[in-house]
Amino acid sequence: MIKSLEKVADTTIQFSAPVRTNSPELQQLLDYIALGASDRDRDRILPFDVVELIRRSKLGALRIPVAEGGGGSTARELFEVVIKLGDADPNVAHIVRNHFSVTERILRSERTERNRRWLKAVADGAIIGLASTELEVKRAGGGQVVNTKLTPDGDGYRLNGTKYYSTGSLYADLIFVRVLVPDGTTAFILIPTNRAGIELVDDWDGFGQRLTGTGTTNFTNVRVERSEVFFETDTDKDNLPYNIIPQLFLTAINAGIIRSVLRDATNLVHKRPRTFYHAVSEQAADDPILQQTVGQIAANAFAAEASVLAAADGLDRLPAAKAQGEEAETAVALETSLNAAKAKLIVDDLALRSATLLFEVGGASTTKKSSNFDRHWRNARTLSSHNPNHFKARAIGDYEINGTPLPQRGFF
Template sequence: MTLSHHVAVITSDEQALIVASDLAEDFRRDSAQRDRERRLPLPELDVFSRSGLWGISVPREYGGAGVSNVTLAKVTALIAQADASLGQIPQNHFYALEVLRVNGSQEQKKRLYAEVLDGQRFGNALAELGTKTAHDRVTQLTRDGDGFRITGRKFYSTGAIYAQRIPTSVVDENGIQQLAFVPRDSEGLTVIDDWSGFGQRTTGSGSVVFDNVWVAAGDVLPFQSAFERPTTVGPLAQILHAAIDTGIARAAFEDALHFVRTKTRPWIDSGSDKATEDPLTLKSFGHLSIRLHATEALLERSGEFLDRAQADSTAETVAAASIAVAEVRALSTEISLAAGSVLFELAGSQATLAEHGLDRHWRNARVHTLHDPVRWKYHAVGNYYLNDENPPLRGTI
């Protein structure tokens, strides 16, 4: 499964940020049109893959840059600011690489990391519809000779339609969850482009069907055990979600600034000749900017906590990282929704015209922030500080 095109190898945090900034300029150009037409970003993903950014979390000992989580979050926010769907598509790719880092064998790490550095994209087939809770899984893994067979159906499979491998959560014959890195071209595997969400429209977050799909034993990793001991798998997933929302918020804020500066007329009661001089508009922009800057600062802070937890994963360091990430998840949820909505209050009726595509920011934020409820972030943070209660060891809190 080697890609034919040349793939760059990024070697430092600084290089990763420069490459992400350059790509973001290109991705921003047609992002509104892609959203409006629901045009899957296949050419953009090819450029994205060849840039080397999908390999920046591969540890240095396996040939990657091993960038900090501060940098990984900033890269994600930069891409999400340009195009929120493109920012989300690699989220589960990096999540799968973290599961590989904490639970994979040396052989699995060497082989799968090499694929990533060669430009392979990993999607996901984790969530399922119709189970008792959003975390329950029923997709079965059964032994078949020197490998396994997978049968089941997944949804919210962000990135699967674009991937060369689809990491899939499965339940083995002992009721234990495993993660199978299934090749996209496996017989019996069907990816269905049936995602109809009103936001994040080009993430490809639809269905994956497994009809007795064979997978090699070497492509199956322990999964459940990553949440039975202190690991950074959960907060790593969460910081990426926070970064996506932070990028959406920044995009909405910047578009609001541009629109008010160039198109918006002042309200008659303001006594101002320009919308940029309206005192109530100034107050609203001040309120948005302070919360946005606070979110960006918390995103960086949570990356530092996560770096420490990765270097030394104990109950204390992982809990501290999870809480730091929960704090920025709470704030990034609120500012992304606020920025996407207040944009129209400040910019005025012209901003609602479809040709501007400014509604995509709120739609993207509203859909993506439903990933897990912000009210439970506040609960976890309050319980941690008031009662010294560590958050649960799972992918969401």
């Protein structure tokens, strides 16, 4: 839980890089991020300063082993931090979602020279963004057509194309891009965002998650080295078929939003100079109806966090399962993916209900733009709209009834 929004450390925080789970420096970072979150959201102030502080803290290296310069956290510990970050500022939490997803992919791959180089960059503070989606591509039926292409250029390539919904890339040092290679297959590349020919456009206009940099990325004749391409045939890439990290990350942010709603609801009760006309108590803090409402939000926060962390536990079981063979790994991955999908259905609903209950605590005065309490619902609704829940529920039901595996493509 964020400790206080009255006075926190400024950007002179001294980090013992990288920050560790539950370290004092991490709490200082979270408190600082929370301090300006509402104002940034209301006035659409892009959090470049916050991302720079995250870069300095090496927060993005939490999952990298200590021996390789990282924080050495478990998957469960990572998601504990994601929930706290979602509490502090869901925009900032979403900015680093793709960073942790790509980093996890590299971590779970063979330690080739290339992968060690990318992990070293993350351990040094680099932040990774993503550019995968193309609006022109018809996705129904699971097609994977990609129009952003690599063409041969000497001993490397040139990249041309346009991507959309490039969340986090506006703030990133590196960008992970899905591309079409000359042989007609797809691959990923990881290149610096400041390379000539890359244009990052801040054109996201959603009513929630306003600051995530989820805009358009244009690639014009961008030079790409062969060592920067992850081919489908490469042996040093993660072959895990389920996209568990990306989907669970968004659910964890929504769990964090419920925490933030709880804090705002509690503060509202304490600060109310008067209560409702029909209240049974003169003091808002003694009103049983308000106590019940805040209690429900608190229970929602507990259930949401428990659901997310239960799913995250499966990620920590994957290494042992992998050692037992492909069948065991696939079984644990399927179970974890199912748990993550179930958690999304529950947590999204709890987040939206909790954001509404906040206005039952505060009444009409809480609808003022200056309070910006509507940000909780807007952000939760936007996050929930990623891979809509009816698709999740149908896929879970199809598995339970018919044993049909969950989708393995996209950020399901």
